[in-house]
C-alpha cells in the first residue's frame with residue numbers, strides 16, 4: 001500500500017528528457033501504488049484542453065493506462081497549468097483536485113497545495129494570480145481562438161521570465177506565517193506542496209504542536225517523488241534524470 005506525490009515537472013516539448021523520465025517513472029514506480037498525486041505545474045504551459053498537442057495526448061494516454069491498471073490519479077493546478085480542465089482530466093483518467101485539499105494519508109490528515117498561494121511576500125505575483133484565477137477572466141481567455149491564446153501565452157511567458165529574473169529569491173519562497181495560518185485553518189500537522197523548487201522536509205510548530213512541511217522537488221537535473229506508506233513517515237526520493 002503506497003501513495004506517491006510529484007509536482008513541477010514543467011513538461012514541455014523542449015524537454016523530451018523529462019517526458020521520458022516521467023514515462024519511465026510511471027512504468028517503474030506506480031505498479032501496486034494506490035494513488036498518484038500530481039501537485040501542479042505538471043505542464044509548463046496550458047492554454048486550454050482544446051490545444052491537444054502530441055505531448056499532451058501522449059501524457060494523457062500514459063496516465064490513463066496507469067489509471068486503468070488500478071492507480072487513482074489526482075491532478076492539482078499550478079501557476080502554469082491552471083487552465084487544465086475536466087476534459088483533459090477525463091482523457092487522462094485523473095481527478096482534478098482543489099488547491100488546497102485535505103486528504104487522510106494513512107490516518108494523518110495532510111494538507112495538499114501547489115504552494116504558489118503561500119508566497120504572500122510577492123504581492124505583485126499574488127495580484128497576477130488573482131487575475132488569472134478569476135472565472136470571468138478564464139471564460140474570456142478560453143473563448144478566444146486558439147491562435148490568439150498561443151500568442152498571449154508567448155507574451156505572458158516572456159513577461160514572466162523577465163519579471164522573475166529581477167525578483168529576490170527570498171520573496172519567491174513561502175511565507176512562514178502563511179504556512180502556519182493555512183495549517184491552523186485546516187487543523188493539520190502535515191502539509192505537502194511544490195512550486196518553490198526547494199525540496200526538503202521542514203519541522204515547524206502549528207496548532208501548538210510539532211508539524212511538518214514537505215516540499216516536492218522540480219524535475220530538471222533530478223526527478224523527485226514522495227512515497228507515503230502506512231505507519232511510516234513519508235520519504236522524499238531523488239534520482240538523476
Ligand SMILES: O=C(CCCCNC(=O)Nc1ccc(S(=O)(=O)N2CCN(c3cc(Cl)cc(C(F)(F)F)c3)CC2)cc1)NO
Pocket residue numbers: 044045046047079080081083116119122125131132133137138139141152153154156157160164171172173
Ligand atoms: O513564485 C512566484 C512567481 C511564479 C511565476 C509566476 N508566473 C507565471 O506563472 N507565469 C505564467 C503562467 C502560465 C503561462 S501559460 O503560457 O501557461 N498561460 C499564459 C496565458 N494564460 C492566460 C490565462 C488567462 Cl485566464 C488570461 C490570460 C490573459 F488574458 F491575461 F492573457 C492569459 C494561461 C496560462 C505563462 C506564464 N512568485 O513568488
